[in-house]
Amino acid sequence: MKKLLEILCGLLAGAALFGIMALTFFDVLGRKFFDHSIPGSLELTELMMVVVIFAALPLVSERGEHVAFDSLDHYMPRWVLRAQSVVVNVLCAVMLVGLGWLMLKTGNQFLETGETTAQLKILKAPFIWGMGVLCAFTGVVHLVIAGSPPVERAEGEGAAL
Numbered sequence: 001m002k003k004l005l006e007i008l009c010g011l012l013a014g015a016a017l018f019g020i021m022a023l024t025f026f027d028v029l030g031r032k033f034f035d036h037s038i039p040g041s042l043e044l045t046e047l048m049m050v051v052v053i054f055a056a057l058p059l060v061s062e063r064g065e066h067v068a069f070d071s072l073d074h075y076m077p078r079w080v081l082r083a084q085s086v087v088v089n090v091l092c093a094v095m096l097v098g099l100g101w102l103m104l105k106t107g108n109q110f111l112e113t114g115e116t117t118a119q120l121k122i123l124k125a126p127f128i129w130g131m132g133v134l135c136a137f138t139g140v141v142h143l144v145i146a147g148s149p150p151v152e153r154a155e156g157e158g159a160a161l
Contacts, residue, residue, distance in 0.1 A: 005062060005141070009055045009134075016051035023048070040120040047117070050127055054134040061092075061141045089146035093139040100136030103128050 027041045038044075060066055073081060107128035109115075115124045 002062065005058060009059050013052050013055035013059070016048040016055065020045055020048045020052070040117075043117045043120050043122065047122065047127055050131060054131045057134055058138045058141050061138050061145070064145075086146045089142045093142035093146065096135050096139030096142065100132040100134075100139060103132030103135060107132060 023038065023041055023044055027038045031037045076084075107125045110128055111123070111125035116122060117124065
């Protein structure tokens with residue numbers, strides 16, 4: 001399951017990031033040599049950034065690569081650190097699943113009202129749904145992490161647990 005997560009989310013984030021890079025390259029090329037930029041390139045970049053951020057979210061959570069304040073961890077008993085990890089991961093899971101549900105609901109509202117981007121008229125609903133699904137999936141990742149034993153990491157190697 002971990003490998004599937006890494007492959008799917010990694011490919012999605014990587015493809016969107018490559019798309020941003022290629023779009024920016026050709027947009028700049030068009031402006032420099034043809035005095036014409038790609039119409040809607042800003043909108044496309046914004047939409048692909050959404051994909052990069054939300055596709056990478058489950059990977060960041062699974063790898064424990066978020067920002068962590070662990071200066072006091074060396075002074076706390078192991079059972080306190082374990083309890084803290086469980087509480088934090090369960091809270092993150094609840095909030096992310098709730099946020100995912102709200103995003104799915106918002107995506108449905110956007111579809112009903114026909115909400116689109118300003119210039120290219122791309123429907124926003126599929127992107128909001130994708131954000132919701134990836135948020136909820138990240139919540140599931142946090143539940144799995146909460147139920148698994150802590151992982152010891154070397155100094156500077158990510159989360160303390």
